Amino acid sequence: MSTKASRTAARLMISPAVLLLLGWMIVPLAMTLYFSFLRYNLLMPGMESWAGFENYRYFFTDPAFWPAMRNTLVLVGGVLMITTIGGILVALLLDQPFWGQNIVRLLVLAPFFVMPTVSALVWKNMFMNPVNGIFAYLARVLGLQPYDFLTQAPLASIIGIVSWQWLPFASLILLTALQSLNSEQMEAAEMDGAGPLSRFWFITLPHLARAITVVILIQTIFLLSIFAEILVTTNGGPGTASTNLTFLVYMQSLLQFDVGLGSAGGVVAIILANIVAIFLMRMIGKNLDA
Amino acid sequence: MGRIMLENVTKRFGDVEVIPPLDLDINDGEFVVFVGPSGCGKSTLLRLIAGLEDTSGGRILIDGKDATDLAPAKRGLAMVFQSYALYPHMSVRKNIAFPMRMAGIPQDEQNRRIEAAAKALNLTAYLDRRPGQLSGGQRQRVAIGRAIVREPSAFLFDEPLSNLDAALRVGMRLEISELHNRLKTTMVYVTHDQVEAMTMADKIVVLQAGRIEQVGSPMELYKAPKNLFVAGFIGSPKMNLLTGAVAAQHGAATIGVRPEHIHVSPTGGAWKGRVGVSEHLGSDTFFYVEDTGLAETITVRAGGDLELYHGDTVWLTPDPARIHRFDDQGLRIA
Helix, strand or coil: CCCHHHHHHHHHHHHHHHHHHHHHHHHHHHHHHHHCCCCCCCCCCCCCCCCCCHHHHHHHHCCHHHHHHHHHHHHHHHHHHHHHHHHHHHHHHCCCCCCCCHHHHHHHHHHHCCCHHHHHHHHHHCCCCCCHHHHHHHHHHCCCCCCCCHHHCCCHHHHHHHHHHHHHHHHHHHHHHCCCCCCHHHHHHCCCCCCHHHHHHHHHHHHHHHHHHHHHHHHHHHCCCHHHHHHHHCCCCCCCCCCHHHHHHHHHHHHHCCCHHHHHHHHHHHHHHHHHHHHHHHHHHHHCCC | CCCCEEEEEEEECEEEEEEEEEEEEECCCEEEEECCCCCCHHHHHHHHHHHHCCCCCCEHHHHHCCCCCCHHHHCEEEEECCCCCCCCCCCCCHHHHHHHHHHHHCHHHHHHHHHHHHCCCCCCCHHHCHHHCCCCCHHHHHHHHHHHHCCCCEEEECCCCCCCHHHHHHHHHHHHHHHHHHHCCEEEEEEEEHHHHHHCCEEEEEEECCEEEEECCCCCCCCCHCCCHHHCCCCCCCCCECCHHHHHHCCCCCCECCCCHHHECCCCCCEEEEEEEEEEECCEEEEEECCCCCCCCCCEEEEECCCCCCCCEEEEEEEECCCCEECCCCCCCC
């Protein structure tokens, strides 16, 4: 049913939803852009004045800016690396037939259902705490000095926590991709003399390429805006050691009440996200073509 | 060389015995077809030979050497799968090269064999395409090409034509037969289609529930089926099997007469009946004759010129020399 009339009707029917979504997106974006050019501090309400690129200049010259930029990229890259490689390994394990398969699959998925704030708190207080944490206890059992994860390796610790949350997602998507692999293909490769490693490299991995791309793209979107885990565990510190761009925007607009500076940071974050997206699509987007 | 011997080979999945102890001898250069209804264990048997399934008992000898516990790749066999099982992300060239690459054959030798296989299979123009861009018949040829370049001692085919349409199937049937004539390599071919079995095989193995019902050349099976199952399975349309008084007249529990061995006449003969469905093919006509009082329908083949239609009365006369007799165990009475 693709007559001219039906297509016009379809456009008419869709347009309210499209317009609503557009407004929903455009209005906040326009306001953010507008605020980013204002001298607008909540401590001095009603005193807004045009600031030009002042806010951007302050944001870029903020001593926390470049560390935040680097931390954002390290955080995203680190978590992506751990979850895709780990996800492939977990998916390969879960794809093996074993007793209690369904329950194990459910358990593996569980971390994804835990709220980020809760899981970060659990990690902070029950695992990584240098006095009460399990890791500290294990270290003492072995006669070692307990390691204060969140102070001595704050960014790495957060990468660990976030990876733990996202590993199930990657594993699940990759598992479903693995299950769609034609078993005759694997058998053909076996007959062709390919060992287990060759089969993984030449058959399984290319088959997973599309799923890996999806995992990387979706995770990147969410990882660029990691916030709760940082707020709950390190508050961006010590110093700026675990401040990412999102957290920096939060500090400036809500801790320093500087809406203008925060908005400028928000715009910078949008631009960074787009740059990352362009690079990702260039690198792996071709996998999505059928 | 490709002589395959199965000695007491057994396969069980859990408690279910899919293949009871079975002996079979496949000679070098033979084209052997495993045929049987679905679920009869013919694919399992092929996979046992390939090494994709472990045997539960017995021995598999390939060229006299015990291969029972050998890995699939080490048996020197090549297999063509029902779904072709091509590697979708590799070009045709790379697909064909894959087994040689795994075996570490030098690049120029690889290229030589790829060119030769592509030429033999009419694939030269498609070498740089991906499997997804090929038609079913071309994919099938790529799968065969991938098998050829390994220069195996025997080819295993697992229902390779069942995904093709009828016209292509006939064409590929010829190509595979020609390939066998040219290479003179042992081929083991699994199918549920008795026409494929009859046309291609040097030796047919009829299987039912994992048991071998009969082994023999196509004509042996056609002329002297050992039991009722083979009689009903080989030949198209199926043999008419009659029981009761008419069988007792011939001193048997069941008699079988093939449709082509019954003479049809509109005027007179041994058995009277009425034409149910008639299929006029031009060269032949098949009548499904009802109300004979012998069986629900009797299928007969007549020449294409016989003008009889639904409801007409006909007389059927079986060729007495070609009546097959079976005892109450379903076994052939010689």
